[in-house]
Amino acid sequence: MLRCPICGSEVNPLYLKTIAETKTELVDGEEITKYKCNDCHSFMSPVELKHDFQYYHDKAEEIYGSRWRDILVILDEIKEYGLFDEEKYKLAGDAQSAWINAYNQRIQQADNNKPKCPTCSSTNIQKISTTSKVVGASLFGLFSKNATSQFKCNNCGYKW
Ligand SMILES: [Zn+2]
Numbered sequence: 001m002l003r004c005p006i007c008g009s010e011v012n013p014l015y016l017k018t019i020a021e022t023k024t025e026l027v028d029g030e031e032i033t034k035y036k037c038n039d040c041h042s043f044m045s046p047v048e049l050k051h052d053f054q055y056y057h058d059k060a061e062e063i064y065g066s067r068w069r070d071i072l073v074i075l076d077e078i079k080e081y082g083l084f085d086e087e088k089y090k091l092a093g094d095a096q097s098a099w100i101n102a103y104n105q106r107i108q109q110a111d112n113n114k115p116k117c118p119t120c121s122s123t124n125i126q127k128i129s130t131t132s133k134v135v136g137a138s139l140f141g142l143f144s145k146n147a148t149s150q151f152k153c154n155n156c157g158y159k160w
């Protein structure tokens, strides 16, 4: 469980390997690779959390009365490195909520683009295959509704 010591965001090891921009810095005569944080965009060396999630849940329950406030316990630990930056933390939060909003919007859009039944608005519809069109046409003649329909609603049975 790696974290950015500047904004506290979770750092995915895969992100470090494949996408992160890097910068080499000389610290006490030693070359250190720093990675660009995906959320706050600062160059940092990720830190590893000292405990497992259970620990943070329990501590949050103990201190804040709710295990879901574990992020506060994690941030306290990260602040010990002395690199934490409140502004960057807010920036990272904004970046994350912007990403979540965009993601929700995409889902909403995909939902809107789904074909719906024009009579009952159900999305439980099926495309009528060519075979059923041919069968419909040969059994009931050219005026069969099946011959011209494209969709059938599984909810109300309407065809269009
Ligand atoms: Zn960061």
Ligand SMILES: [Zn+2]
Binding pocket: 117, 118, 119, 120, 121, 122, 153, 154, 155, 156, 157, 158
């Ligand atoms: Zn319908």
